[in-house]
Amino acid sequence: MILGRNDQRCSDTMFLEFLVWFLLLGLRSVASQQEDVDFTYNGFRGVNMSLDGLAQITNNGLLMLVNTTNQQVGHAFYPHPLHFRNSSTGNAFSFSTTFVFAIWKLIRFGGPGMAFVIAPSRKFPGALPGNYLGLFNMTTIGKPSDHVIAIEIDTLRNKEFNDIDGSHIGIDINNLKSVQSATASYFSNEQNRRVNISLIDGQPLQLWVEYNGDEKQLNVTLAPINVPKPTIPLLSLKIDLSLFIVDPMFVGFSSTTYVMPVYHFVLGWSFKMNGEARQLNLSQLPELPHLKTHKTRPRLFIILVSVIGASLALISVFIITQFIVKRKKKFAEVLEDWELNYGPHRFKYKDLYIATKGFKDKELLGTGGFGSVYRGVLPTSKTEVAVKRVSHNSRQGEREFIAEIISIGRLRHRNIVPLLGYCRRKEELFLVYDFMPNGSLDKILFDHTKTESMLSWCQRFRIIKSVASALLYLHEEWERVVVHRDVKSSNVLLDKELNGRLGDFGLARLYDHGTNPQTTHVVGTIGYLAPELCGTGQANPSVDVFAFGAFLLEVACGRRPIEPRASEECMVLVDWVILCWSKGTILETGDPKLGFDYDVQEMELVLKLGLLCSHPIPTVRPQMRQVMRYLEREISLPELTPLGLRTAIDDTSFWPSKGFSDVSIWCPYPSSTKTRSSSVVESIVSGGR
Ligand SMILES: *[C@@H]1O[C@H](CO)[C@@H](O)[C@H](O)[C@H]1NC(C)=O
Ligand SMILES: *[C@@H]1O[C@H](CO)[C@@H](O)[C@H](O)[C@H]1NC(C)=O
Ligand SMILES: *[C@@H]1O[C@H](CO)[C@@H](O)[C@H](O)[C@H]1NC(C)=O
Numbered sequence: 001m002i003l004g005r006n007d008q009r010c011s012d013t014m015f016l017e018f019l020v021w022f023l024l025l026g027l028r029s030v031a032s033q034q035e036d037v038d039f040t041y042n043g044f045r046g047v048n049m050s051l052d053g054l055a056q057i058t059n060n061g062l063l064m065l066v067n068t069t070n071q072q073v074g075h076a077f078y079p080h081p082l083h084f085r086n087s088s089t090g091n092a093f094s095f096s097t098t099f100v101f102a103i104w105k106l107i108r109f110g111g112p113g114m115a116f117v118i119a120p121s122r123k124f125p126g127a128l129p130g131n132y133l134g135l136f137n138m139t140t141i142g143k144p145s146d147h148v149i150a151i152e153i154d155t156l157r158n159k160e161f162n163d164i165d166g167s168h169i170g171i172d173i174n175n176l177k178s179v180q181s182a183t184a185s186y187f188s189n190e191q192n193r194r195v196n197i198s199l200i201d202g203q204p205l206q207l208w209v210e211y212n213g214d215e216k217q218l219n220v221t222l223a224p225i226n227v228p229k230p231t232i233p234l235l236s237l238k239i240d241l242s243l244f245i246v247d248p249m250f251v252g253f254s255s256t257t258y259v260m261p262v263y264h265f266v267l268g269w270s271f272k273m274n275g276e277a278r279q280l281n282l283s284q285l286p287e288l289p290h291l292k293t294h295k296t297r298p299r300l301f302i303i304l305v306s307v308i309g310a311s312l313a314l315i316s317v318f319i320i321t322q323f324i325v326k327r328k329k330k331f332a333e334v335l336e337d338w339e340l341n342y343g344p345h346r347f348k349y350k351d352l353y354i355a356t357k358g359f360k361d362k363e364l365l366g367t368g369g370f371g372s373v374y375r376g377v378l379p380t381s382k383t384e385v386a387v388k389r390v391s392h393n394s395r396q397g398e399r400e401f402i403a404e405i406i407s408i409g410r411l412r413h414r415n416i417v418p419l420l421g422y423c424r425r426k427e428e429l430f431l432v433y434d435f436m437p438n439g440s441l442d443k444i445l446f447d448h449t450k451t452e453s454m455l456s457w458c459q460r461f462r463i464i465k466s467v468a469s470a471l472l473y474l475h476e477e478w479e480r481v482v483v484h485r486d487v488k489s490s491n492v493l494l495d496k497e498l499n500g501r502l503g504d505f506g507l508a509r510l511y512d513h514g515t516n517p518q519t520t521h522v523v524g525t526i527g528y529l530a531p532e533l534c535g536t537g538q539a540n541p542s543v544d545v546f547a548f549g550a551f552l553l554e555v556a557c558g559r560r561p562i563e564p565r566a567s568e569e570c571m572v573l574v575d576w577v578i579l580c581w582s583k584g585t586i587l588e589t590g591d592p593k594l595g596f597d598y599d600v601q602e603m604e605l606v607l608k609l610g611l612l613c614s615h616p617i618p619t620v621r622p623q624m625r626q627v628m629r630y631l632e633r634e635i636s637l638p639e640l641t642p643l644g645l646r647t648a649i650d651d652t653s654f655w656p657s658k659g660f661s662d663v664s665i666w667c668p669y670p671s672s673t674k675t676r677s678s679s680v681v682e683s684i685v686s687g688g689r
Contacts, residue, residue: 037082040270040277042284050079050122050252053134061286065114065255065264070426073134076266077122077252082273084118085247086213092242094213096277097251099269100225102288103155104202105262113155113199114255114264115172116209119148122250129256131158133176146174147246150254151209151220153184155199159361167199169207169222171237173244180237186223187232197224202288204267206280208233216240225282261326347423352387352430354379359389365439375435384435385420388504389428405431411478415470417493417503436501438494445489445558453558453591455498457598460555463500464606465631467492470502471548472624475541483540487547488528489554528561530618542618545627549613553577556606558591574614575649577607582642605630608637616648 041047045061054066055074065074084092099116115133128137135148150172157166161176170178185196197205208221208229218241219233251271255264267285270277355376356363365373371390378385409419423430438444441463444454455463467487474482484491484502491504530546550561553573561573570576577589590603609630615621622630629635 036273036275037080038272038275038278039078040268040280042268042281043286044266044269045286048079050077050250051075052123054257055253055255058286062288063253063266063269065253065266066257067263068257068261070257071129073124073127073129073254073256074264075122075124075134075252075254077117077250078271079122081248081250083247084245084249084273085242087247090242092211092213092240092245093274094211095271095273096208096210096275097269097271098206098208098277098280099253100204100206100267100280100282100285101153102202102204102265102267103153103200103262104265105155105200112158112256112258113153114253115150115152116207116251117148117150117254118245118249118251119146119150120246120249122252124254130258131156131160131176132256134254134256136176142175142177144174147244147249148172148174149241149244151207152176152178152181153199153207154181156258157361167196169220169234171218171220171235171239173239179239180235182234184222185234186221186227187230187234188227189231197222202263204285204288208277210276211241213241347421347430347432349423349425349430351379352376352423352432355385356387359387384437386433386435388431388433390431408482411474411482413470413473415466415499415501416473417501433503436493436495436503438496438498440490440503441492441494441500441555442489442560444494445555446560451593453593457594457602459498461599461602461606463492463494463498464552464555465628466500467502467551468548468624468627468631471541471544472628475544475624481541484544485547486528487544487551489551492551540618541624542621545613545621545624546615546618548624548627549610549615549621550574552606552610552613556591556603556610557589558593574611577611578642578645578649581607581611582646605633605637608640611645612637612640615645620648 043061044057044063047057049055049057049063051057051074053074054064054069054072055076056064056067058064063076065076066072084095086093097116101114103114112131112133115135117135119135124135126137126140127134132141133150133152135150136142136146140146152168152170152172154163154168154170155166157163158176161178163170163178164181165183167184168178168181169184170181172178183196184199185194187193188195199205204225206223206225206229208219210219210221210233211217212219216238218235218237218239220235221230221233223230253266265288267288268280268282270280272278353359355378356374357376359372359374363374363376365375365386367373371388374387374389376385376387377383405419405422409421412418417436418434420432420434422432447454471484471487474484486504487502491502492500493503495501528547528550530543550573554561557573557577559573563571563573569579577586580586580589586607587600587603589607590598609627613621613627626635630637
């Protein structure tokens, strides 16, 4: 059965061979017959492959792992399980495989590549497209129980996985951080040197993966198809695969798309267990469709120019038109009629794409729970902007979502980072803000590499006042009451003159409409979340005041509201400040980086005001108008004692759920389930959202 499945060339002689073989070895068990699985597909027409996702076999026999649909995966596996392990010795068998593949990307930073995979299953439930290559997700990656061995053909540099560059081959074991990797290249016997290969220009390339079970040696070799197999492999790794495999395993390919058009093809594939895979017959491989827009081969090019210059001109016109058509498609956006009314706020995706150089890693300013922020320069006006890219899958409330953005776009205050506009495209939303050259306050405040503060007390006090006035504007001075809901130092940005400006506007609020899987229901950031939110989830301005209190303490003390690594006493900033206050040493909580270089009265005011704003009972918290007056020293703080605060905090009857009393109450969870709370705690430990 095994040989019969071999390929389309099941001729009479082969049938005879099969008969003889069967008679000779007829008594072997089914399992041991499978040891010598051997197949060669010179093209996939009529071949039984197990396909899922975007993977399909084209009419002319190409295995097309993915087409140009964004953010999808494609898997193509040999349908039968293979025994990779000698059941008596437990060792992994030797195997050898080779395949010809072609990757075509419209632009360099298109998609993340593909992989040859050996895995215990043909299905990868929950696996993500894009960087995860359709093999893992955040939870499954890196687990020894994955038993996934992959040879990645990676066309994107992913810093998360320590990728060496944007064009490499890597050996991956249960992870996308390769055990070994190398820039895509081959050793040219002729030139006696390594020659780099482009993985993405649609040229067919051949890859060999060979494992010697006795020597525990895994070799991976790459070459263009017009070059004989190089004598020196690209990757050569001593590794005992028996440590990673289970029995049985499946072999095949996994591939994914990201945001730009990309095609991944396998033209032919040969595999043999316990022996050398048969050579592919290159002349029989199916033809690739004409996708090439990248390169014309130079010699051909010269001939064309000299012989038929005129037709070349015609061809280029044709190519250009095609390119323009493709480009149009590439930059396709989601635009509905009613949105046109909002005119100026709507950016063209193309402009944002050009502005951020295609959302290049180099332009990445930061990543947070809501998405990544890129620096960019708008092509027409040459203004510097920060582009926030968030995924949103909201079908419901779409209109409200956009209306909200538009309304936020109308906020104007000198201490608020202006939202210049937005763009919507498939499942992505882009928010365009003014660029703030000095980044966010937390970066400067919590920069542990410096022993002296970059911000003097005077500057800090000014920043505090500017954030207070921004909140006052939102709460009382604008046409509607706006609750920011995510006040914290990382959302305070510093402009050229180090003025503080409140940013990331209303995103928390927006996410009530659209839902972000990572932050559903977690509106705001732990350590800044007012306790009453646990119960009602209703946001009113006093929620911002609470967070502003936490922010005041952060700025004065130079540390985060919750420091999981600190001693128990100091872990929760508020508790610690109250404790020091009751001992009469409140000033000791001031940021050590300031030395003694601060105004004692102002410092004391900020610390106590921080505590007052963070009062657990909403009605005790001052309103922003009052806060401004305290800061301007127009009025003095109300009577407040450390003991009174402590009692209020300890009054657990206030808490919506008694269950919270055994958790630090300054760290309320948005839902009372254990699982969520642990994930939230993890997110604090890993440095916030
Ligand atoms: C890609 O393939 C999928 C599944 O075969 C199909 O539904 C989709 O329309 C194709 N997309 C393009 C752009 O060809
Ligand atoms: C990852 O996939 C597993 C298995 O399907 C699933 O249980 C888990 O929820 C997924 N995790 C994420 C973060 O998507
Ligand atoms: C091949 O690529 C590597 C990595 O990008 C680069 O360092 C090297 O100089 C390239 N070699 C040649 C011959 O172009």
